[in-house]
Amino acid sequence: MNPLTSYLSSISSVSDVKKLSDQELHLLADEIRSFLIEHISKTGGHLASNLGVVEMTLALHSVFDSPKDKMIWDVGHQAYVHKILTGRKHLFHTLRKYKGLSGFPKRSESEHDIIDTGHSSTSISAGYGMACARDLQGGDYSVISIIGDGALTGGMAFEALNHAGHSNTNFIVILNDNEMSISQNVGGLSSYLNRLRTDPAYFKMKVDVESLLTKIPAIGKAVFKTAEKAKDSIKYFLVPGILFEELGFTYLGPVDGHTIKELKMVFKRAKNIKGPVLIHVLTKKGKGYSYAEENPDKFHGISPFDIETGSVVPSGSGRPSYSAVFGKSLVDLAKNDPSIVAITAAMPSGTGLNEFAKTYPRRFFDVGIAEQHAVTFAAGLALNGMRPFFPVYSTFLQRAYDQIVHDICLQNLPVVFCIDRSGLVGNDGETHHGVFDISFLSHIPNMTLLAPKDGKEFERMLSFAAAYQGPIAIRYPRGESDNFATITVDPEVNPLKAEILTEGNDLCIIAIGNMVRTAYDAAEALRSQDIHCKVVNARAIKPLDQETLLQACEGIEHIITLEDHVVTGGFGSLVLNLFNRKQDIKEKQIRNLGLPEAFIEHGDVEELMEQYGLNVEGLISCIRKLLGK
Ligand SMILES: Cc1ncc(C[n+]2csc(CCOP(=O)(O)OP(=O)(O)O)c2C)c(N)n1
Ligand SMILES: CC(=O)[C@@H](O)[C@H](O)COP(=O)(O)O
C-alpha cells in the first residue's frame, strides 16, 4: 500500500476489506481507531465499545458477505466500525446530529443494517427469527447476532438462546465479552464468563481431553457408555462454555478478539458447523485509547472531549443534572430511612446512583440489563418492608409494563419509579426518547405520577415519595436541572397540588415538568406585548389537582396544555377529560401541545423542540394565532 494513501481511504465498500491481508487489516484497524477517536472527540458518541470491536468487525466482514449474510448488532451502539466499512465513513462528521448519521443501525441508512436496534438483548431473538425464515424460504446465507456480555444479562437473550439452542437451525451468535456493561458487568453469568476468560488452560485442556476421549476404543456397549458418561462428566468440568453447550449451542472459544487471523479462523469454522453456534470473543472495551481503556464507563457514551487529556469539553450552565439531584437526594433520604434501597438495571452512572452504591453497598442492587426483573425484584423488597427506589430511563422502563401492572400497582406496593431521560433525549434518537411513559403509566390504577419544574421541586417530590403509601413515579428529563428559586420558595410544597406561577386572563398554559420553563418564558415575553397568560405548573400528572386547574381556568376561554411527551394519551388528554367531565367543554378552547404520535429522529434537543414547535418561539406563535394577535 502506498504509504501516502491510507488503507482506510482505500475502503469504499465491504468487498475492499476482503482484498487485504491479515497484516494489512491490522494496519487498517489502527487507522480506524484514530478515525473513531478523532471524530467522536468532536461529535460525542459511543467510543469505548467501538474501539473494542475493530478487529472483530474487520474479521466479520472478511469472512462473511454482508448484506447477503446478515449481521445483527445488539444494542447497536458498537456498530460504528460496521458503518465505516459499509460506505458511511464520509458521514461521521454528522454522527448523531439532526438529519445526520444515526448512532445505531438503521435500515433506512443502509442495506447492511439488517434491523434497527438501540434497546439491549434483542439480537438473538431477531437473528434466530431471520434464520428460521431463511430455512423456510430455502435461503443460503449466514445469520450472525453480535451480542455483548452486558446485553447477554437481559432475560430476552436467554429466552432466545433457549428457543434457538435445541434446533438444528444454522445460526451464529458472537458473544463480545469485554467484562463490561456500561459499568462493570454483574451477575452469575458474568462470573462464569470470567472463569472462561481467565482459565485459558480450559481451552487447551478441552482440545486434549476431547481428542483423548474420542480415541477410547468403543470396546463394548458398557465401556462405551461409561466412556461417554466419563466424557460427559469430564466435559462438564473441562469444556468451557458448557452452559451454552447444554442449551444446544456448539461453543467455540474463548477467542482473542484482537487477533484477526484467529477470529477469521473461528468464523470460517463456525460457518461450516451445523446447528446453532456460539463464539465467545474476548475484547477490551476502549482498546487503543488509554483514557478509554482505563475508564470504559466514562467513555461508553461520551460527550465531545479533548483527545490529549481525555477530559470532556465543559458545556451548559454548570447546574447539577436531574440525575445528580436524584443521587444526592437519595443518599440524604437513606441516611434517615434504613428501609430505602436502590435498584438499577445496569445504569448506575447514568441514573446518578454511584454515590449511593458507595455509601450503602448492601442497599444497592445492580440487576444487569433486566428491567422486568428489577421491577418484580422491587416488589419482593417492598413486600418485605423495604422502600425500593428504581431509577430507570423512560424508554427502558417500557420493557417492564406488565411487571408494573401485575406486581406493583395491583398490589399497591410502595415502590418509587424515578423516570430519568423522560422527554426528548436528543442524539440517541427514536429508540431512546422518553415520550410514552405518561401514556403507559397514567391509566394504571394506584399509580401516581409527578413531574418537577426544577431541582428543588424534584428534591421535594423525592422526599414526598419516600413516605408515599403506594406506587409513585417521578418523570424528569436528561440534562441540567432548572432553578425557579426566585419564584417559589415553599420547601413544604405539596407535590399533589398545582401552583400558579404567573397570573393572566387572556389564556392559561398548564405545563408539566421541563415544559414549565418554556411556558413561563413565553408568558414573560408576551406580557411585554400586552398579552397576559396565566402559567400553571401542574406538578401532579396523575391524579390531577382538579380543584386548582378548574379554578385557574375560570373565565378563561383559551387553554393550552404543554408536555414533552406524545399528545396521544399524554398529560393533555387527562386535562381534556377533566374539563369534559367537570365543565361545559364548549366554553373552552383547549389545545394540547406536545409531540406527535411518531418516532422522533435524533438531533440536539433544542433543534428537535424547535422542529416540533415546543420551544418558546413556537409557543408564542401558537398563542398569538389562538388569540388572533
Ligand atoms: C433495555 C435496555 N436497557 C439499558 C440499555 C442501556 N445500555 C446501552 S449499552 C449497555 C451496556 C451494554 O453492554 P454490552 O452488551 O456488554 O456492550 P459493550 O458496550 O460492553 O460492548 C446498556 C446497559 C439499553 N440500551 N437497553
Ligand atoms: C446505548 C445506550 O443505550 C446507552 O449508552 C445510552 O446511550 C446512554 O444514554 P445517556 O447518554 O443519556 O446516558
Ligand SMILES: [Mg+2]
Ligand atoms: Mg460488554
